[in-house]
Amino acid sequence: MRWRYILNVVGILTLFFGLTMLFPIAVGLYYKDQSVIPFLKSIGITTFAGLLLYLCFRGSRVETITQREGMAIVSIGWTTIGIFGALPFYLGGEFITFVDAFFESVSGVTTTGASVLTNIEAVSKGLLFWRSFIQWLGGMGIIVLSIAILPFLGVGGMQLYKAEVPSPIPDKLRPRIKDTAMLLWKVYALISLLGATLLMIGGMSPYDALCHTFTTMPTGGFSTKNASIAHFDSVYFDSVIIIFMLLAGINFSLHYQMLRGKTLAFWKDSECRFFLGTIILLIVVVTFNIHGAVYENISQAFRYGAFQVVSIITTTGYATADFDQWPAMSKLILLLCMFMGASAGSTGGGMKFLRVMLYFKYCYKELFSLIHPRSVTHIKIGGKVVPEDVTRSVLGFLGLYMGLFALCSIVLAGMGVDFVTSFTAVAATIGNVGPGFANVGPALNYAQMPYLGKWLLIWCMLLGRLEIYTIIIFLVPEFWRK
Amino acid sequence: MKVVIVGAGEVGFHVASRLAHENKDVVVIDKDSDAIRRISDNIDVQVILGSGSSPVSLEDAGIKEAEILLAVTNSDETNLVACLVANIISPYTKKLARIRNADFDKYHDIFRDHAPHIDTLINPEIEVVKTIDRLMNMPGAVDVGKFANGSIKFIGINLDKEARLAGSRLHEIPAILGKPSPLIAAVIRDEELIIPSGDDRLMPGDLVYFISEEDKIMDTLRIFDKYAEPVKRVLIVGGGRIGSRLATLLDDKPVYTKIIEKNPDICAKLAEKLNKVVVLHGDGSDQGLLNEENVQEMDFVITLTNDEEINILGSLLAKRMGARKTITKISKFSYFPLMTMIGIEQVVSPRLSAINTILQHIRRGKVLSSISIKGEQAEFMEAVALETSEIVGKPLKNISFPKGALVTSIIRNDNIIIPSGDSIIEPDDRIIIFATRQAIPKIEKILTVKLEYF
Numbered sequence: 001m002r003w004r005y006i007l008n009v010v011g012i013l014t015l016f017f018g019l020t021m022l023f024p025i026a027v028g029l030y031y032k033d034q035s036v037i038p039f040l041k042s043i044g045i046t047t048f049a050g051l052l053l054y055l056c057f058r059g060s061r062v063e064t065i066t067q068r069e070g071m072a073i074v075s076i077g078w079t080t081i082g083i084f085g086a087l088p089f090y091l092g093g094e095f096i097t098f099v100d101a102f103f104e105s106v107s108g109v110t111t112t113g114a115s116v117l118t119n120i121e122a123v124s125k126g127l128l129f130w131r132s133f134i135q136w137l138g139g140m141g142i143i144v145l146s147i148a149i150l151p152f153l154g155v156g157g158m159q160l161y162k163a164e165v166p167s168p169i170p171d172k173l174r175p176r177i178k179d180t181a182m183l184l185w186k187v188y189a190l191i192s193l194l195g196a197t198l199l200m201i202g203g204m205s206p207y208d209a210l211c212h213t214f215t216t217m218p219t220g221g222f223s224t225k226n227a228s229i230a231h232f233d234s235v236y237f238d239s240v241i242i243i244f245m246l247l248a249g250i251n252f253s254l255h256y257q258m259l260r261g262k263t264l265a266f267w268k269d270s271e272c273r274f275f276l277g278t279i280i281l282l283i284v285v286v287t288f289n290i291h292g293a294v295y296e297n298i299s300q301a302f303r304y305g306a307f308q309v310v311s312i313i314t315t316t317g318y319a320t321a322d323f324d325q326w327p328a329m330s331k332l333i334l335l336l337c338m339f340m341g342a343s344a345g346s347t348g349g350g351m352k353f354l355r356v357m358l359y360f361k362y363c364y365k366e367l368f369s370l371i372h373p374r375s376v377t378h379i380k381i382g383g384k385v386v387p388e389d390v391t392r393s394v395l396g397f398l399g400l401y402m403g404l405f406a407l408c409s410i411v412l413a414g415m416g417v418d419f420v421t422s423f424t425a426v427a428a429t430i431g432n433v434g435p436g437f438a439n440v441g442p443a444l445n446y447a448q449m450p451y452l453g454k455w456l457l458i459w460c461m462l463l464g465r466l467e468i469y470t471i472i473i474f475l476v477p478e479f480w481r482k
Numbered sequence: 483m484k485v486v487i488v489g490a491g492e493v494g495f496h497v498a499s500r501l502a503h504e505n506k507d508v509v510v511i512d513k514d515s516d517a518i519r520r521i522s523d524n525i526d527v528q529v530i531l532g533s534g535s536s537p538v539s540l541e542d543a544g545i546k547e548a549e550i551l552l553a554v555t556n557s558d559e560t561n562l563v564a565c566l567v568a569n570i571i572s573p574y575t576k577k578l579a580r581i582r583n584a585d586f587d588k589y590h591d592i593f594r595d596h597a598p599h600i601d602t603l604i605n606p607e608i609e610v611v612k613t614i615d616r617l618m619n620m621p622g623a624v625d626v627g628k629f630a631n632g633s634i635k636f637i638g639i640n641l642d643k644e645a646r647l648a649g650s651r652l653h654e655i656p657a658i659l660g661k662p663s664p665l666i667a668a669v670i671r672d673e674e675l676i677i678p679s680g681d682d683r684l685m686p687g688d689l690v691y692f693i694s695e696e697d698k699i700m701d702t703l704r705i706f707d708k709y710a711e712p713v714k715r716v717l718i719v720g721g722g723r724i725g726s727r728l729a730t731l732l733d734d735k736p737v738y739t740k741i742i743e744k745n746p747d748i749c750a751k752l753a754e755k756l757n758k759v760v761v762l763h764g765d766g767s768d769q770g771l772l773n774e775e776n777v778q779e780m781d782f783v784i785t786l787t788n789d790e791e792i793n794i795l796g797s798l799l800a801k802r803m804g805a806r807k808t809i810t811k812i813s814k815f816s817y818f819p820l821m822t823m824i825g826i827e828q829v830v831s832p833r834l835s836a837i838n839t840i841l842q843h844i845r846r847g848k849v850l851s852s853i854s855i856k857g858e859q860a861e862f863m864e865a866v867a868l869e870t871s872e873i874v875g876k877p878l879k880n881i882s883f884p885k886g887a888l889v890t891s892i893i894r895n896d897n898i899i900i901p902s903g904d905s906i907i908e909p910d911d912r913i914i915i916f917a918t919r920q921a922i923p924k925i926e927k928i929l930t931v932k933l934e935y936f
Contacts, residue, residue, distance in 0.1 A: 064524065158526045175484065175507035175528040387515060 004057045005065070006072050009156070011053025013077045014084060016146055018046030023133055024088070027207075028126025035126030038091035046084040068479065070159025071470045074143060078462055081142060082106040085134050092127050099454050103446065104131065106458045109138035110465035111347065113221025113317040113434030114457070116447045120226050125207065128224045132214040138465070139218020139248075139347040140188045141165055148181035157181070166467040167344045168354055168394050169386070171253050187255050188347075192217045195244045202236045216244045219348040221317030221434040228319045228442070229307070238303060238320060242310050249314035249342035250275065270382045275343050275353045282333055283309045289330045294321075305330070313337035315349040317434025324441030331437060335424065338431045339401075349432025349464050351401055355394045357381070362391055400468050405430055408460055415450045425449070429460040483507065485844065486548045486575075488534030488564045489555030490517035492813060493580065493836045495525075497552060500841065502526045504923045509543040512555075535563035537571060546572045550844060553579040554604075554836065558586070566598040578602045578843055580836055584723065602843050606836035611727045613830050614809055618716070618782055620699065622708030624689065624828050627853040629864045629914050633696050634891060634898060636667065636862050636914075637703070638855065640827065643686040645707040653680035664702045665693045665900050667890050667916040668860060673819050675859040675918060677886060689822070691855060693890045693914065695898050713737060713781045717805070719766030719796050720787030721748050724811065724832065728784065729759045740775055742766045744787075766796045769803070778804030786811045797826055860918045862890070865929050869909035872928050879903035886918035887925050 021043040028036040065073075086098065086105035095101040100116045107114045108131055117123065123131075137145065143164040147157040158177045173180045192213050199209035208224055215222045225231035229241060247255070250272055257265035266272045283306045291301035304321040311318045312334045323334060341350015361379045369375055378385040408430070409423040417425070417439070424436030425446070435442045440449075449457065463471045473479050483506050487494045490512035498521060501508050508527040511534040512518050522529045532539035534555060545551065551568045553561035561579040568575055577600045586593075590603045616626040625638030641648055647655060655663035669676045670689040676682065684690060694702045700710055716732060718725050721743030732739045733756050740760040743749045753761040764771040766785060777783065783800035785793035790812050797808035809828045812818065821829050838853050841861070853862045867874050873881050878889060878901055892899040893912040899905060907913060917925045 067523070172528050175509050175526075176502070176505070177526050179507070 001069060001072065002065075004059075006069055006076065007053055008057040009073050010077050010080055011050050011055075011057065012150065013050070013073075013143065013146060014080055015047055015050030015054060016150065017081050017084060017137075017142060018043055018050055020133070020137060021046065021088070021130070024126045024130040027129040028124070031125040033124040033126050035088070035092055035124040035130075038088050038093075039126060039130075041091050042084070042087035045087060049084070065156040065159050067159055067162070068473075070156065070163045071473055073156075074160055074163035075462070075466060075471050075474060077143060078109065078466065081109055082458070082462070085109055085130075088127060088130055092124065094123055094127065097451075099451060099458075100447075103454050103458055105134065106461050107429075107434075108132075108134040108220070108222065109142070110432055110461040111135050111139050111218040111220040111315075111349065112429055112432045112461045112464070113215065114429055114440070114461070115222065115434075115445045116449075116454070118445065118447055120224065129207070129211060131222050132211040132220070132224070135218045135220030135222055136192070136214035139220060140185055140252075144181045145185055147178055148185050163470045164466065165345070166469060168352070168358065168390055168397075169344070169381070171251075171345055173253055173256055183256060184252050187252055187259065188217065190259075191244070191247055191255065195240070198240045198244075199237065202234065202240065204232070204237065212241070213244070216241055216316065216318075217248050217347065219245060219248045219314045219316040219342060219346070219432070221311070221315075223318065230320045235303065238307050241318065242307055245310050245314045245316050245318075246276075246279070248316075249310075249346050249348045251343045251345035252347075253345055268382075271343050271354045271357060274357050278340075278353070279309060279313055282313070282337065286330045286333055289333075290326055293327045294325065308334065309337065312433060313340060313350075314342045314346075315431055315433045317428070319435060319442035322441065322443045324437050324443065335427065335437070338424075338427045338433045338436075341431055351398060351431075352467075354381075355398060358386065358391060358394045359398055362395065397468060400472065401430070404460075404463065404468065404472070408456060412453050412456060415453045415456075417450065417453060425453075425457060426460055429457045430464040432461060432464045483550075484509070484544065484548045485550045485552065486511065486540070486543045486545055486568075487552045487554065488512075488540075488561070489553065490514065490521050490529075491554065491556060492815070492833050493554045493840075494552070495521060496815065496833070496837050497554070497840050498527050499525045500837070500919075501844065503919060504926075506844075509548070511539050511543055533560070535560050535567060537567050540564070540568055540571060545575060548572065548575050550576045550578065552840060553577070554840070555580075558583050562598065562600075565600045569598040573599070576601050576843075578604060578840060580604045580606065582607055582723065584727070602839070604836055604839045606832035606839070607724050607727060609835040609839065610724055610811070610830050610832045611731060613835065614728055614784060615731065617809055617828050617830070618713050621703060621710045622706070623703075625691070625855060627855075627862060629862070629893075629912075633896070634693060634893065634914065635696060635699060636691060636693050636853070636855075636890075637699065638670075638689055638691045639703070639706055639708060640822065641684055641686055641688045641690050642707060645686070647684050647706060648686040649683060651681055651683050652678055659705060664705060665890055667691045667693060667862075667888060668855070670855075670859075677888060677916075677918070687822075691916075693900075711781070711806070715780050716740070716782045716784065717742070717775065717777060717780045717800070719783065719785040720793075720811075721745075721752050721761070722786060722788055725786040726752055726755070728786070729756055733757055733759050742771070742775075767792055767799060769799065772800065772803060780805040782807050782809060784809045784811075790814060790817065794824075794826060798824065801825065860886075860916065861922060863915045863917060863922075863925065865913055865915065867907045867909060867911045867913055868929070873913075874907050874909050874911075877904050877906055881928075883928075884917075884921040884924035886921040888916045890914045890916050 021039055025039045082105050086101035089095055089104050090098055090101035103116050141164045143160050161177050173183050196209045196213040200206055211224045254265045254269055286309055287302045287305040290305055291298050295301040307320045308323050339351055340356055341352050342348020344352045344354035365377050365379055379391055405426055408426045413422040420438040421440055425440045428436035440446055485501055485506055485508050487498055487510045490510050498508050498510050502525045510521050510527055511530045513533045515531055518529045518531050530539055530543050545568050553564040555561055558581050565577045565579050579600050581603050582605055593600045617623055620626055622639045623637045628635050650658055668691040669678050716737055716739045718729055718741040721741050729741050742762045742764055744765055746763055749761050749763045777800050783805040785796040787793055793810050797810040801808050810826050812829050812831055813833050889901050891914045892901050915925055
């Protein structure tokens with residue numbers, strides 16, 4: 001482990017992140033609100049800290065970095081970005097304790113969307129813009145963005161990319177990682193632009209349209225309104241947002257293929273088929289379940305059912321209805337959605353459909369070999385054999401995911417949080433969803449969590465965003481052994 | 483520029499790594515998933531698991547947009563088929579193939595002019611034999627390369643403790659010698675490459691690279707206290723492809739040569755082919771046999787078996803038994819840095835020479851040849867100065883050369899000029915540039931940039 005180099009890169013990332021604060025400053029100046037001063041302070045502190053790290057640990061020329069170092073850079077980098085992203089919230093006086101500001105910031109960059117703000121609409125526009133903007137940055141990945149535009153990362157970029165965008169079956173669009181990263185960001189920005197335009201056409205103010213696009217595309221879920229999307233109460237906005245949440249939940253390399261003219265790309269990809277098929281099935285079930293029990297009208301039941309299923313399964317976390325009041329079956333389905341998450345290579349969180357699909361196929365293979373003990377079978381996805389070690393790592397991932405979920409829920413419950421709240425809070429943060437049930441349901445938020453509970457959930461959010469391994473590896477003693 | 487490489491072995495790996503460092507788009511195809519994983523874990527390239535001779539893999543790799551296809555698997559047949567398929571899918575892609583079987587030697591031109599239209603066939607073994615020949619004639623040299631059709635050579639030597647120049651600063655050298663200093667391009671000390679300036683010292687144990695004209699090489703070597711000794715007796719261990727090529731070459735020379743080979747069938751074939759060379763059946767690491775064959779009298783013991791550990795041990799054994807010099811064939815690059823440490827001076831590597839040949843063909847602009855020095859940290863490049871290039875027409879000191887690059891000589895109408903800061907490069911001069919790996923992309927740009935835009 002070459003710590004000098006690691007800290008040097010973290011310094012550059014911090015510096016780069018600091019510079020992105022120029023955008024909320026511009027917004028703050030435009031609306032002439034009180035957020036400009038805290039932002040100026042934050043940008044000063046962040047860039048100074050970044051520069052200091054960069055300069056202090058300069059000079060270690062490195063040609064390649066190991067996987068271990070890549071993971072260290074990414075997890076330290078993300079934590080650091082979380083801390084500095086919290087500065088505007090803290091200095092802006094929105095929060096009394098730093099942990100609240102830190103929670104809000106990490107919830108932003110990890111695209112969770114769990115909030116500790118009780119009255120969102122009272123917050124200045126510059127600060128709310130920042131809250132949405134960090135979700136947008138975190139969605140496609142701040143490190144992926146740095147790989148795309150900063151020239152320094154070079155060869156090391158690949159290890160960083162793998163640590164920030166872990167995927168069971170890596171997918172490189174171009175031969176070079178820099179080009180791949182650039183392409184992904186271009187596709188991301190293009191779809192975001194389209195989304196914002198459609199929202200504006202429907203009559204949303206440019207500010208709200210931008211902020212909501214910035215939280216839809218990364219499947220984040222922060223809103224500028226207390227009532228989230230329900231505030232607008234419009235079928236048009238609901239449908240536009242449903243479509244863009246779905247797009248964000250689909251592997252971005254498929255979007256790239258679509259843009260290159262392969263119109264059947266979604267259909268040809270087995271994960272995407274499975275993803276969309278599951279969503280349709282769940283929407284139908286939820287619609288019939290809440291029809292009559294909550295909504296008299298079937299079209300109403302479909303509107304809210306569809307929105308909520310898509311919002312939770314893509315791990316966005318917007319709300320148009322208080323689904324905490326829905327029947328148990330719908331609630332359990334939504335809980336399941338929190339775990340499954342979106343597609344691999346998308347901006348969504350959770351376990352990812354590809355892994356779930358691999359798991360099902362693995363189970364089937366096991367059953368098959370019980371019936372035909374001497375059969376030779378392979379797990380195939382899209383007609384291609386999945387290597388043994390990929391399956392193993394996926395099983396390991398699912399095991400760790402469930403294990404950590406159980407452990408964290410128990411610890412949270414031990415802090416005095418009630419049963420449903422503690423396990424849905426952990427499920428919603430580790431899956432980067434946002435709202436859970438009971439005391440963290442869509443109508444309430446995380447402000448009432450105990451002090452240590454907030455730290456635990458911050459950790460869960462990072463764990464979920466970087467897909468377990470990158471963060472958990474720090475706790476393994478072997479990692480520190482020389 | 484996009485390059486498709488078929489074969490993720492040692493050659494494929496290193497060429498891919500070099501090209502990725504130079505920001506080229508590289509796609510590697512191999513059917514061995516472990517080899518593929520090694521590449522994708524270490525190098526920023528795209529990888530495809532599949533057979534390189536299959537049209538499907540080649541299309542997946544985007545052969546249609548590729549400028550160059552490199553077929554460097556271990557199998558000549560796969561390489562040929564890959565080129566043939568590529569020729570059908572994408573006729574304008576330049577194709578390079580490694581073909582080692584000597585039976586194909588005569589067909590290199592035919593393959594170029596007819597299908598599969600392979601632009602360059604690389605047979606590293608021929609190169610290695612040439613290198614061995616050069617090393618034998620160059621006292622003390624551990625690395626030799628030639629430019630300008632052989633009229634200029636770069637030579638790497640290990641500086642001895644007793645050498646006159648050991649410990650002196652570069653700018654003091656002319657005073658010590660009483661004549662101008664040879665052009666020292668680079669020094670490798672403790673595995674680190676240094677481009678020395680006037681204040682840097684030469685230390686004992688350094689690997690010193692210098693440039694010299696062909697006819698002055700012996701004088702220059704004497705400066706470093708290396709004296710020529712005629713080669714009269716040579717022992718070759720290993721009668722494989724390289725061994726038999728070398729034996730055939732020495733067969734016609736006034737050199738008393740013996741060759742040891744373990745496999746009796748190969749021995750029989752060698753004996754059939756060779757006239758003067760003594761063919762011995764036995765194990766090259768058998769001390770009794772070496773003793774019997776007077777290994778202590780040998781000027782050179784050259785170990786060329788397919789097993790590198792045997793080569794290394796054989797060379798060490800021969801050296802300890804009194805052989806004057808050894809040359810060892812090594813394929814694993816990770817062994818290179820160890821060689822000086824354990825006392826093996828001269829090393830040849832078919833893979834390194836394959837890489838050199840390949841890189842030479844990939845370089846942009848009018849680069850005529852490029853040769854990597856030990857450990858691949860730097861390269862000598864020979865290029866033609868284009869009229870439109872930035873480097874032409876102004877004094878060298880006014881050209882913004884990247885750090886880590888040095889114009890080591892200018893060849894104008896067969897005259898060799900060792901440049902100073904005031905020298906001016908004229909159009910169509912041939913220049914030899916020494917560049918570290920980091921500086922290579924910038925050098926390529928300087929050599930070609932204007933050509934592309936005007």
